[in-house]
Amino acid sequence: MNALERDLELQLRRIAVEVRKDVLRMISIADSGHLGSSFSCVDILVYLYFHLMKVNPAEPDWMERDRFVLSKGHACPSLYAVLARKGYFEREELWNYRKLGSLLQGHPLYINTLGIDAPSGSLGMGAGISCGMAMALKSLSLDSKVFCLMGDGELQEGSCWEAFMTASHWKLDNLFFVIDRNGQQMEGHTEAIKALEPLKRKLESFGLVCFETDGHDFSLIDEAFAQASLAKGPPKAIIAHTKWGRGITLAENGGIPVKASLSRNEVTILLDELNRESMALSEEGR
Amino acid sequence: MTMETRSTREALGDALVELGGLDGDVVVIDADAASSTHVKAFADGFPDRYYNVGIAEQNMIEVASGMALVGKKPYATAFSSFLAGRAYDQIRCCVAMPNLNIKLIATHAGITVGEDGATHQMLEDVALMRVLPNMSVMVPADYWSARNMIISSLKSDKPLYVRLGRAEVPMFYSPRDEFAIGGGRIVREGKDVTIVACGIMLFEALKAADILARQEIEAEVIDCYSIKPLPEDLIQSSVRRTGCCVVAEEHNRIGGLCGAVAESLCVNYPVPVRFVAIDDRFGESGTPAELQEYYSIKFREIVGAVAQVWATRRR
Numbered sequence: 001m002n003a004l005e006r007d008l009e010l011q012l013r014r015i016a017v018e019v020r021k022d023v024l025r026m027i028s029i030a031d032s033g034h035l036g037s038s039f040s041c042v043d044i045l046v047y048l049y050f051h052l053m054k055v056n057p058a059e060p061d062w063m064e065r066d067r068f069v070l071s072k073g074h075a076c077p078s079l080y081a082v083l084a085r086k087g088y089f090e091r092e093e094l095w096n097y098r099k100l101g102s103l104l105q106g107h108p109l110y111i112n113t114l115g116i117d118a119p120s121g122s123l124g125m126g127a128g129i130s131c132g133m134a135m136a137l138k139s140l141s142l143d144s145k146v147f148c149l150m151g152d153g154e155l156q157e158g159s160c161w162e163a164f165m166t167a168s169h170w171k172l173d174n175l176f177f178v179i180d181r182n183g184q185q186m187e188g189h190t191e192a193i194k195a196l197e198p199l200k201r202k203l204e205s206f207g208l209v210c211f212e213t214d215g216h217d218f219s220l221i222d223e224a225f226a227q228a229s230l231a232k233g234p235p236k237a238i239i240a241h242t243k244w245g246r247g248i249t250l251a252e253n254g255g256i257p258v259k260a261s262l263s264r265n266e267v268t269i270l271l272d273e274l275n276r277e278s279m280a281l282s283e284e285g286r
Numbered sequence: 287m288t289m290e291t292r293s294t295r296e297a298l299g300d301a302l303v304e305l306g307g308l309d310g311d312v313v314v315i316d317a318d319a320a321s322s323t324h325v326k327a328f329a330d331g332f333p334d335r336y337y338n339v340g341i342a343e344q345n346m347i348e349v350a351s352g353m354a355l356v357g358k359k360p361y362a363t364a365f366s367s368f369l370a371g372r373a374y375d376q377i378r379c380c381v382a383m384p385n386l387n388i389k390l391i392a393t394h395a396g397i398t399v400g401e402d403g404a405t406h407q408m409l410e411d412v413a414l415m416r417v418l419p420n421m422s423v424m425v426p427a428d429y430w431s432a433r434n435m436i437i438s439s440l441k442s443d444k445p446l447y448v449r450l451g452r453a454e455v456p457m458f459y460s461p462r463d464e465f466a467i468g469g470g471r472i473v474r475e476g477k478d479v480t481i482v483a484c485g486i487m488l489f490e491a492l493k494a495a496d497i498l499a500r501q502e503i504e505a506e507v508i509d510c511y512s513i514k515p516l517p518e519d520l521i522q523s524s525v526r527r528t529g530c531c532v533v534a535e536e537h538n539r540i541g542g543l544c545g546a547v548a549e550s551l552c553v554n555y556p557v558p559v560r561f562v563a564i565d566d567r568f569g570e571s572g573t574p575a576e577l578q579e580y581y582s583i584k585f586r587e588i589v590g591a592v593a594q595v596w597a598t599r600r601r
Binding site: 110117125130131134135136162165169 | 313334335337339340342344345347348349350351352353354355356357358360375376378379380383384385
């Protein structure tokens with residue numbers, strides 16, 4: 001990596017830790033929400049919104065923008081925190097997440113929230129919506145891309161595979177499925193509940209060109225997207241290997257339940273760890 | 287009646303072709319039933335705006351949703367069992383909740399699908415769709431109402447479910463008649479009883495009215511082609527004159543037009559009401575004519591129901 005890229009990477013890492021802090025605050029104020037699966041996809045979201053995607057917060061409905069579909073809608077705290085940081089709405093709004101009357105619903109409601117391109121919450125639908133978007137964009141001769149972030153457990157929904165067949169049949173090479181492969185679902189490990197592996201071969205056999213990457217390393221994420229973008233013709237899948245609860249050691253080690261309810265003391269301890277990471281990152285830049 | 291007959295589904299192909307010419311944003315999403323649903327006419331006329339996603343109704347609704355989110359005006363079409371039933375969660379979350387401009391046109395509804403039997407005889411779709419916020423529900427009675435209703439749906443940018451049938455029915459209306467969302471139409475005036483009907487049951491209601499007239503009971507017959515929003519004022523003003531009501535539809539008596547009219551009347555102007563509809567059962571194989579007899583949704587049952595409500599009418 002050259003110097004500029006190192007700067008960029010450091011910048012993205014700094015944003016990611018700030019996003020994680022906001023997400024932790026949101027979930028702790030709401031006293032509900034999916035901490036671990038929100039944390040596992042923060043780096044992917046930060047990479048997409050602060051580097052790769054063509055968007056304009058000043059003009060959320062800009063026709064030529066890239067589209068983002070959060071198929072794993074329960075991870076919306078991370079998306080909300082990213083959108084606020086991009087300037088789609090005031091950061092103050094984050095503290096109303098999941099509250100009555102809030103713009104920021106427990107799962108993304110398309111009609112309420114600036115920057116949300118598609119509704120989600122019921123699992124397994126984002127991939128199909130993304131296909132429709134990609135088809136429509138192609139028919140309008142726009143070169144906008146569609147990025148669909150999916151959970152791994154969600155792939156147990158059959159509609160995902162209907163969508164992969166559609167994407168492949170229509171050669172939707174403007175469509176990127178990003179799979180947050182954190183290995184966890186509500187009741188345990190994906191491989192124990194209903195195995196997804198060999199996932200890459202499954203996706204490839206459905207006609208997708210598939211890449212694997214470390215979902216927390218920005219330069220590796222960048223490399224995977226760069227390679228994927230070169231493949232003309234088929235739709236792309238990127239399996240991003242991630243850690244559930246990434247950034248909080250206790251969560252990474254399985255010490256926090258899937259739907260967290262945290263005491264104020266616990267939140268302070270968890271926030272301390274993220275604050276230490278923030279400080280370390282600001283040292284790194286000097 | 288000696289009118290020419292055609293099925294309401296035949297109107298779908300003709301209406302879509304007209305819509306295709308009217309608006310370049312109209313796209314049709316199909317789940318591999320174009321020959322049966324008559325969507326093939328659109329596919330032939332506008333191949334670049336026709337998408338057959340294969341036998342995958344859930345995917346069809348998701349794709350329609352994605353297209354609407356980019357500004358297209360999708361018409362998603364399939365057999366009613368698989369559109370309203372199979373893809374219900376998709377319709378709820380990807381169409382109704384985000385209140386998108388998507389028109390769901392379901393064919394082969396009701397018992398008169400005939401020989402295909404219970405899986406294909408959708409008797410619950412109006413109830414399923416009616417209970418969704420933001421969703422409008424319409425049931426045309428004949429070819430012209432189906433055709434004009436689908437064409438005028440382009441004026442709305444909200445979700446709409448239109449229910450079409452396979453059976454041949456008289457071409458009752460004229461090509462110039464209009465059918466707005468939320469509307470209904472008095473097709474026969476009368477002062478003694480209000481019969482509210484939709485779909486094929488409109489013709490049974492008219493036959494019943496002829497028989498009742500001979501017994502000196504003048505029935506007012508309303509074609510209630512919009513189930514939601516329900517034309518409440520039209521129904522209420524009729525019932526205020528007649529003091530009693532019979533509702534007739536080719537659907538489970540629970541949750542469809544029967545439910546909608548009963549809910550409205552019991553709140554606004556309670557009168558005796560009887561239903562002529564499917565009595566909370568699934569269908570079975572048979573010819574459409576046999577099935578209408580067997581499931582007791584003929585003019586005879588309407589005449590009987592009228593006798594009951596008329597005897598206890600509100601004066």
